[in-house]
Amino acid sequence: MAQFAALSNGTFVESVNAFKKYEKRLAFYDRRMARKVKFSANWRKAKANVSRLQRRIGNVRNDMLHKASTRISKNHAVVVMEDLRITNMTASAKGTVEQPGTNVRAKSGLNRRILDQGWGEFRRQLGYKLEWNGGALLLVDPRNTSRTCASCGHVSGENRQTQAAFRCVACNHAANADTNAAINILRRAGSARIACGDSPFGESMKQETQRVA
Numbered sequence: 001m002a003q004f005a006a007l008s009n010g011t012f013v014e015s016v017n018a019f020k021k022y023e024k025r026l027a028f029y030d031r032r033m034a035r036k037v038k039f040s041a042n043w044r045k046a047k048a049n050v051s052r053l054q055r056r057i058g059n060v061r062n063d064m065l066h067k068a069s070t071r072i073s074k075n076h077a078v079v080v081m082e083d084l085r086i087t088n089m090t091a092s093a094k095g096t097v098e099q100p101g102t103n104v105r106a107k108s109g110l111n112r113r114i115l116d117q118g119w120g121e122f123r124r125q126l127g128y129k130l131e132w133n134g135g136a137l138l139l140v141d142p143r144n145t146s147r148t149c150a151s152c153g154h155v156s157g158e159n160r161q162t163q164a165a166f167r168c169v170a171c172n173h174a175a176n177a178d179t180n181a182a183i184n185i186l187r188r189a190g191s192a193r194i195a196c197g198d199s200p201f202g203e204s205m206k207q208e209t210q211r212v213a
């Protein structure tokens with residue numbers, strides 16, 4: 001199954017396999033609901049099933065997000081993520097984590113809808129957990145991070161051969177496509193903005209980030 005996020009150090013936040021199963025069942029009850037007479041007893045029954053499944057999916061997702069955001073915020077002082085508002089939520093989500101150095105990137109895929117909902121919440125959790133620990137979450141413009149070679153800097157759409165595989169047409173550097181993008185996102189930390197309010201340590205964080213990058 002697809003990863004939820006890729007980090008610049010080559011590791012991943014695994015997605016939850018249960019999503020796929022739940023999503024199938026959700027589609028089943030959705031269809032069933034659509035076929036019933038609205039507000040009839042059977043319609044209400046189907047609607048209750050849909051609501052129950054949605055709650056369960058939400059619980060599983062939140063559990064996964066809390067575990068991942070806690071782990072990452074403990075291991076890193078600064079996290080750099082893609083600013084999805086810049087990309088208008090269209091392209092596959094990506095982001096970055098950083099300490100001296102990690103970076104997170106969301107994955108598109110079958111359970112994209114569920115993951116997309118999770119990405120905003122993941123960002124929120126990472127933001128406040130990093131602040132608790134005296135760190136910061138940085139957001140950067142993700143443009144071209146998928147098409148740029150993290151090894152030589154060459155930018156080309158042809159670098160991205162498949163969803164998962166990156167191979168630079170200039171220098172032949174090969175990597176997981178999301179890991180490659182995560183490294184590029186990390187390198188943009190110098191031009192990042194602080195995600196959570198006016199952090200008093202924005203200045204020093206920026207300096208630290210530049211040093212690291």
Ligand SMILES: [Zn+2]
Nearest residue numbers: 149152168171
């Ligand atoms: Zn290259």
